[in-house]
Amino acid sequence: MRRSSTAIVGVGSAAVLVAGWLAGSARFTTDLPVAPATQLPIAEKTPPPTDAGTSPLPTPTEAAPVVVAFNGPVIETKYGSVQVQVVLTDGAITDAIALTLTDSSETSVEVSARAAPILREEVLAAQSAGVSNVTGATYTTQAYLSSVQSALDAAGFMG
Amino acid sequence: MIRTNRVGVDPVAHVAEPARRFLWRQRRADALEGLSWFSFAVVLALFLADGGWTYFTNIRDLATGTGIVAGLIGSNLLLVMLLLAARLPVVDRAIGYDRALAAHRRLGKPVLYLILAHLMLLLIGYGLALGRDPVAQAIAMITTMPDLPQAFIALAILVLVVLTSLVIVRHKLPYLGWYGVHLLTYAAVLLALPHQFGQGELFAVGTWARWYWLTLYVGTLAAVLGYRFLIPLARNLRHQLRVAEVRAEAPGVVSVVMTGHHLDKLAAHGGQFFGWRFWSPGLHLEAHPYSLSEAPNGQSLRITVRQLGDGSHRLLSVRPGARVFFEGPYGLFTAAARTTGHTVLIGAGIGITPIRALLEDIDTPSGGLTVILRGDDEEHLYLRREVEEICGRIGARLEVLVGLPPHQGRTWLPSAEFAAGQTISTLAPDIPDVDLFICGPKPWAELVVRDARAAGVPRHRIHAERFDW
Numbered sequence: 001m002r003r004s005s006t007a008i009v010g011v012g013s014a015a016v017l018v019a020g021w022l023a024g025s026a027r028f029t030t031d032l033p034v035a036p037a038t039q040l041p042i043a044e045k046t047p048p049p050t051d052a053g054t055s056p057l058p059t060p061t062e063a064a065p066v067v068v069a070f071n072g073p074v075i076e077t078k079y080g081s082v083q084v085q086v087v088l089t090d091g092a093i094t095d096a097i098a099l100t101l102t103d104s105s106e107t108s109v110e111v112s113a114r115a116a117p118i119l120r121e122e123v124l125a126a127q128s129a130g131v132s133n134v135t136g137a138t139y140t141t142q143a144y145l146s147s148v149q150s151a152l153d154a155a156g157f158m159g
Numbered sequence: 160m161i162r163t164n165r166v167g168v169d170p171v172a173h174v175a176e177p178a179r180r181f182l183w184r185q186r187r188a189d190a191l192e193g194l195s196w197f198s199f200a201v202v203l204a205l206f207l208a209d210g211g212w213t214y215f216t217n218i219r220d221l222a223t224g225t226g227i228v229a230g231l232i233g234s235n236l237l238l239v240m241l242l243l244a245a246r247l248p249v250v251d252r253a254i255g256y257d258r259a260l261a262a263h264r265r266l267g268k269p270v271l272y273l274i275l276a277h278l279m280l281l282l283i284g285y286g287l288a289l290g291r292d293p294v295a296q297a298i299a300m301i302t303t304m305p306d307l308p309q310a311f312i313a314l315a316i317l318v319l320v321v322l323t324s325l326v327i328v329r330h331k332l333p334y335l336g337w338y339g340v341h342l343l344t345y346a347a348v349l350l351a352l353p354h355q356f357g358q359g360e361l362f363a364v365g366t367w368a369r370w371y372w373l374t375l376y377v378g379t380l381a382a383v384l385g386y387r388f389l390i391p392l393a394r395n396l397r398h399q400l401r402v403a404e405v406r407a408e409a410p411g412v413v414s415v416v417m418t419g420h421h422l423d424k425l426a427a428h429g430g431q432f433f434g435w436r437f438w439s440p441g442l443h444l445e446a447h448p449y450s451l452s453e454a455p456n457g458q459s460l461r462i463t464v465r466q467l468g469d470g471s472h473r474l475l476s477v478r479p480g481a482r483v484f485f486e487g488p489y490g491l492f493t494a495a496a497r498t499t500g501h502t503v504l505i506g507a508g509i510g511i512t513p514i515r516a517l518l519e520d521i522d523t524p525s526g527g528l529t530v531i532l533r534g535d536d537e538e539h540l541y542l543r544r545e546v547e548e549i550c551g552r553i554g555a556r557l558e559v560l561v562g563l564p565p566h567q568g569r570t571w572l573p574s575a576e577f578a579a580g581q582t583i584s585t586l587a588p589d590i591p592d593v594d595l596f597i598c599g600p601k602p603w604a605e606l607v608v609r610d611a612r613a614a615g616v617p618r619h620r621i622h623a624e625r626f627d628w
Contacts, residue, residue: 001188002185005190005192005193006193009193009196012197016200016201017200017203017204020205020208021204021207024207024209024210024212078363078364107305132213132216132217132219132220133214133216133220134288135219135223135285136285138210138213142210142213
C-alpha cells in the first residue's frame with residue numbers, strides 16, 4: 001500500500017477502536033436499566049414477622065447485631081431478569097441472595113447458576129459491588145452487581 | 160475502471176490512458192487492502208463496544224479475553240482468505256488472481272495458529288474460572304456444552320487443510336486429494352458458526368457484533384457460491400464450449416482449439432487464463448489453469464499446453480467434440496495492465512504462448528514494442544512462426560535467443576548472448592521506460608526481473624505471470 005493509504009487506514013482503525021472502547025465503557029458502566037432499590041421493612045430492633053417478602057432474620061436482643069436487608073432493583077438483561085437482595089449486619093455485607101436469575105434458556109440458567117455463587121463470595125470478600133467479571137457470564141455479572149450496587153446505595157452503604 | 164470487454168476493440172495507444180488506468184488500479188488495490196486491515200479494527204471495536212473490555216480489567220479473565228480476541232481475529236482472517244480465493248472480479252482486476260492466491264496461501268498458517276491459540280487460551284481461562292485443568296475443561300466443553308463438539312471438528316478440519324497444503328505434503332498428494340480436503344474448509348466454517356452465534360454471549364442477540372458477523376458470513380458465502388459456482392455454471396451453459404481441434408505443435412506440446420456459442424460476448428483478453436476441465440475419460444475431474452495462446456477472436460479459444468503434471472499429457476487423447484467446462488477468464492497479464500506507452504514482452508519455452516496471445520492485444524506505435532523469445536533449442540520456441548508473423552505485421556522488434564544458459568553465472572540469456580555482453584538493455588533499447596511482461600519458468604523469470612530492476616524498470620511496470628501453481 002502507498003503511504004497515504006496506510007495512514008488513512010491507520011487513523012480510521014484507531015478512530016473505530018476508540019469509538020468501540022467508549023461505547024463499551026458507556027454501556028457497561030451506566031447504561032443498565034436501574035430502578036430504585038427498596039428497603040425491606042426491617043426496622044432496627046423491631047423485627048417484623050417473617051413473611052415471604054423478607055429473609056428469615058434472627059430475633060434481635062439487647063446486644064443483638066443490627067440486620068437490614070435491601071432488595072436491589074430487578075435488572076433486565078436479554079437473558080432474563082436478575083435481582084439480588086443484600087443483607088447488612090452491623091453495616092457489613094453479610095449476604096447477597098439472588099432472588100431472580102437469568103432464565104431465558106437452559107444455557108442462561110446454567111451460566112447464571114454458576115456465576116451467582118462466585119459473585120456472592122466476591123461481593124462478601126470485597127465488601128463492595130466493585131468486583132471482577134465472571135468469565136462467560138458478563139451479562140449476569142453486570143446485572144447482578146448493578147442490583148447489588150443499587151441496594152447498597154439505598155442502604156447508604158459506604159463500604 | 161475502463162474495461163474493453165469486446166474482443167478486437169482495442170484499448171489504447173497513447174501514454175496518458177495506461178497511466179491513468181494504472182493509478183485507478185493502484186487505488187482499487189489500496190482500497191481493498193485497506194478495507195481488509197480496517198475490518199480487523201472493526202472486529203476489535205465491536206468486541207470492546209459489546210463489553211469485551213471487561214475481560215482485561217482483571218488478571219483472572221485475561222486468558223479468556225485474549226482467547227476470544229484470537230478467535231475473532233482468526234475468523235476474520237479466515238473470511239479474508241475465502242474472499243481472496245473466491246475469484247471476485249474486483250480482486251482479480253485490482254491485484255490479479257495469482258497475487259490474490261499467493262496472499263491466500265500466506266494466510267493459511269496464521270489463521271490456524273490464531274484458532275489454536277483461541278482454543279488453548281479459552282481452555283486455560285475457563286479452566287481457571289471453574290478450577291479445572293485444561294484437559295478436563297476440554298472434555299467438559301465437548302460433553303456438556305452445546306455446539307462445542309462441532310467447533311472441535313471444525314478445528315480438526317482446519318488442521319488437516321493446512322497440513323495438506325504444506326509444500327512438502329502437497330507435492331506428494333494427488334491434486335484431487337488436496338482439492339477435496341480443501342473443500343472441507345467450507346464445512347469447517349459452517350460447523351464453527353453455531354458456537355460463535357449460540358454459545359457464550361459474544362455474537363448474542365442484541366449485540367452489534369452479531370449483525371456485523373452475520374453480514375460478513377452471509378456475504379462471504381454468497382460470494383463464494385456466486386463466483387465459484389453459479390457464475391461459472393451460467394457461463395458454461397451460455398457458451399457451451401467444445402473441443403474443435405487438437406493439434407500437435409511439437410513433441411509433447413499440443414494446441415487445443417475450442418468453439419462455442421456467443422464467444423464474442425466472453426470478456427477475455429490475450430494473456431489471461433482459464434481453469435479448464437475437459438469432459439473426457441480420466442480428465443474431467445481435474446481443472447487445470449492454462450493461458451490462452453491466441454487472443455480471443457470471437458469464434459474460438461485456443462490453449463497450447465506442454466505435458467507437465469497429472470493431466471496435461473492426457474490432453475493428447477482429447478477428441479474433437481469433447482465438452483469443456485471452464486472457469487474464468489482470470490488474470491491481469493493483459494494489455495490493460497500497462498502503465499506507459501512502451502512495451503517489452505519476454506517469453507521462454509511454453510511461456511511464449513501467453514506472450515503470443517498478449518501480443519495481438521497490444522497496439523503500440525511502431526518501435527514501441529519489443530518481443531524477446533527464448534528457448535533452449537529451436538524446438539522449444541513454441542509458436543515462433545506465429546509470433547514472427549504478427550511482429551512483421553505490426554512492426555514490432557523481435558529478438559530470438561536460442562541456446563542453453565552458461566554453466567557459470569546466473570543469467571536468463573543463452574551462453575552465446577551472455578558471452579557477447581548482451582543485456583536486457585541492449586536487447587530492448589527503450590528500457591527502462593517500458594512495461595515489461597515476462598512469462599516462463601519461475602527461476603528464469605526471476606533472473607529477468609532481477610536484470611530489469613537493475614536496469615531501472617520500476618517494480619510496478621514488471622508484469623510476471625506465475626505458472627507454478
